[in-house]
Each structure stands twice: as structure tokens, then as C-alpha cells.
Amino acid sequence: MSAPLIAGVELGGTKVICVLASGPNDVRDRVQIPTTTPDETLGAVEDVLRRWSGYDALGIASFGPVSLDRSAATYGFITSTPKPGWSDTDVAMRLATVAGVPLGFDSDVNGAALGEGRWGAAHDVADHAYMTVGTGVGVGLVLGGAPVSGMTHAELGHVRPVRMAGDGWAGSCPFHGDCVEGLVSGPAIRARTGTAAQDLAARDPVWETVAHTLAQLCHTLVLTGIPRRIVMGGGVVVGVPHLLPEIRTRLVASLGGYVAAPALLPIDDFVVPAGLGGMAGPLGAVQLGVLALERG
Template sequence: MDSAAPLVAGIELGGTKIVCLLARGPDDIVDRVQLPTLHPDETLAAVERVLDGWGGFDALGIASFGPISIDRTAADYGHITSTPKPHWAGTDVARRLGTRYAVPTGFHTDVVGAALAEARWGAAKGLGEIAYATVGTGIGVGLIAGGRPVDGLTHSEFGHIRPARLPGDDWVGVCPFHGSCLEGLAAGPAIGARAGVKGEEIGADDPVWEPVAHALGQLCHTLVLTGVPRRIVMGGGVMVGNDHLFPRVRAAMVKSLAGYIALPEIAEDGFVVAPALGGNAGPLGAIILGQQALAEQRMSFTAL
């Protein structure tokens, strides 16, 4: 525990719940509060009540469901953009909270937050280049290189790639934008829709898992081809509790790559792994986003 480390308020804004964390790191968590994700006005007011009650902190980090605008020069920076979640499209999150608390504020996707935390403290500890994929209600990927998010025009949206299909599989998928994209085929709602039962009721030997593993193998194939991750961490409600998926996804990835990337570690069990931080990965990632925003401000002051 380092009492000299900055005290950061971290917010993981998820589609169904929000976790507010006041911490310096995983070994120094001062408070943790969980809230439901409701209408944006009600939800953000509840978050503000929590942060107001904490009093002073040095920085703020927000890891949010998306899509979001992360371009600081854009008029809609800090907003949730084209989400299908009712009422949330166009909601200002980062500017609203950053202005209210007047501290350096980091803002990125929830999967980037989880990737940062798993790279620093979790299943990819010590690796500067990783991918974190969440497979749950939706599918998203956070890419980290050199310990920082891989960004450009916007954040990645690997959940909406169009994977190669298994021969004879013409199921239409459930994505409202793309039908049979990765999320439309392998996210929790898609699995339930195809199987006709809730995901937790599906046995490991159910045939529905074959096309799911195939699609997720296509995701890992794509991530390998970016040349970035030294490890792929896969979490979310579909992966957690379904350990049988990991060897199937690894095998589908290796088969799909067909020997093109001749690196033996890709075929090893330690390349595609489960997360280590559990439900604190996203909130701890928000703490790192706040730490990085504070460090950037200090560097800019030093350069003056």
C-alpha cells in the first residue's frame, strides 16, 4: 500500500450496473459502491451523490459502455454515441463529471479499462501488449500497447466484425445493426436466442456452442493479425462459468490461422486465458485511466 499514490475515483459505467471505486490500487480500495444503470439523468445523479460523499480525490477515471467519443477535439467528446441502450445515445458523461469535480479526467471504454487493469495487476501482469475481450450481453475488445490504449480515429469495435461462418450455418443473428456480426452470433442474447433457453441453462455438450466457439475463434484470429497482443484475456458472462469454451476457442483460432503466424506461443494454453481480477477489472481500469490523466496533466505543467 502506497499512501503517497494519488487517490482516484473510478467509475465503471456498464449497461446494467455501475461500480464506483475510490482507490489507489487493488491493495488500497477505500470504498466501492454499486448502482443500477437506469435512465441517464437518474443514473448520473446517483453517481454524483456517491462522488460528492467521497469529498476530495486527485483524479477521475471513467470506463464506459459504448460506443463513446474519445476524441478530445470533437464537440461530442465524453459522450456515449450510437448505443442501442434506450435513452443513453448522446449522453454527456465525461465533460459533465470532469467539470463538476475539476480534476484530471480519463475517459475510455469499459473493455479498455479492463485491459489496462489485467495488464498491470491481473492475468497479463507484466505484459505491455494485450487484448481484453468481453463476451457477455455484448462483445467488445480493448487493445493495449506499451501500457496504453491503442487509439486512432476512435476506439475499436471488434464485436461487430463479420466472421467467416461454419459451413451450412446461415442463422441470421440478432445484432440490430449487422445481424450476423460477431456480437449477433456469439454474445449472450444471441446464444439464448439460438438455443431457445437462458444461457445458464445450456449444457457444455449443447451443439449451440460449436458456432459460438467458431465465431470467437475468428475474433482471436483477427486480434492475432493486428500484431499487438502477447496475450488475449477473455472475460464476460459468457466466458466466466463456461471453462469448456476456452480450449474450443483456442482450437478454432489455431485452425483458422492455419499456420500463417508461425509463433508457437499462440497455440499454447497461456495465450488465450481467463481474467484474474473478476468484477474489479473494469473499476480498477477506471482508476488507471484517472492516474494516466493526472500524469498527463503533470507532464504538461512540467513542459511549460
């Protein structure tokens, strides 16, 4: 039996990637659209969905925050986003009406987590976390092959970490100051140093703080009891090859032997780089469509 053909839409803050695919080895079309106003952007996506034919489901992985409560009138909406003009925007139902097929909808980071779980760096474990560190910091949790959500989707990038001794910088998050995102996102690093992350020297002292903070977030993830692997992506991690080994070292030290799960060691196999690169999100949207078909 052949894999279902899915229309996958990754709706990002700067661009939208639409793929018609059944998996990474069967991408039949890929269309990139700039994210401008809701009507212009979603209208362009609708045109793509009308042009395509023969797909079995639609999967959408969207920037947010998004409403994931299927019983709510706002299900499938982008809610109180800081992106101008996009608050209270119906994404899922608008696009599903055009597609006319079963719908899967989730946050962009949960979508990327699903992509990495199906075809990427966590393909061999049922439970994992995907962390992206770039313009923001987001975490998607996957349990038994399905994304975890409850009242909302996870917002673990806004956890307040234990600060490194001697570090008193206030942070850049407009809501929390020194949450993880406010300390280690690309804009936070630039605000603190005046330099983009990828242009900082490997020995710049800010990397010690970044590694410490991300190890603290990994510590929190371990203590949820969910991930058998933590997959890390995003421009800050991908563009700074010396960062991941330091995060691993600091995570082991932070846990202090408290969690003795076999999956934790060797640590190089527990905290790993993303495997799908820029296709994690679009392929995650494809997997959301597959899960929608499985729900029936």
C-alpha cells in the first residue's frame, strides 16, 4: 500500500512553505510564499491548494500561539501573536474549506518535532523533544508518535532557567526578561553583544551563558519524563558547531546523576542535532496530514 499524498503547509513568520508529498523521498512540488498580511498570504496558499490535485489530507504547522482546542470556536486560529496583523486569524478552517480533505493542525514547532520523529533524528524512538533556537526558542514534545498538548501547546522557551553565577543581564524577552528565549535566542544574543550569533567568535564569553541556559532547558525536559531523545535545531544551534558539545556536558553536570535512565547515556546519542534541516517543518506538516487520516 502506497503512502498517502499530503498537502503540507508550514506557515512561518517570514515565509510559508507548501509541499505536495508523501515523504522526504517523494516531494512532488514545493512552493515558497512570503508571509505578509493574512489575506495576501493565505490567499496565495489557497491558490496553491486549488492548483494541486489528488491529495488525501491537509496538514498545517503554523507559527503562533495557536488554538489547538478542537471544541473551541477559535480552533485553528493564530491567537495573541506579536506579529502585526495576525492576531485572531483563522488559518486552519479557511484553508481546510478550500482543500476539502481531512485536516491536521498544530504549532510549527510541534510540526517540526513530528517531522524529525517520522523521518529525521528521532525516527527510532517513540518519545522525543524537538528544540529550535533561532529567532525564538520553541519546544515540541512527541509522546507515542503524537504531539503533546493540553490547555495550550508547550511554551517551554519561556521557562525561567537557573541563571549562571555572576550573570546579571536582564534579558530581552518583552514578557519575562530573562526566560530562556530572552537569554539565548538570536535577537537576544544580538541585543546583548551587538553581533549576530553566527558572527561571534567561538571563545566569546556569551557562549558559556548560552550553553548553560540551554542545558537548563534540557534539564527541565528530562524531568518531564517524556523524551528519550532531545533533537536540537534552529539557526543558533546549526550555525554554531561548538555549542552542542558544551550543552551536553553542562546537562550531565546539572542533572548530577539524579536521572539514571539508560537513554541518557551516551549523552551524544541523547542530545542530537536535527536531521531534516529546513525540511523538518514542511515534512512535519505532511505528518500532521497523515495523523489526520489515521484519526478518521
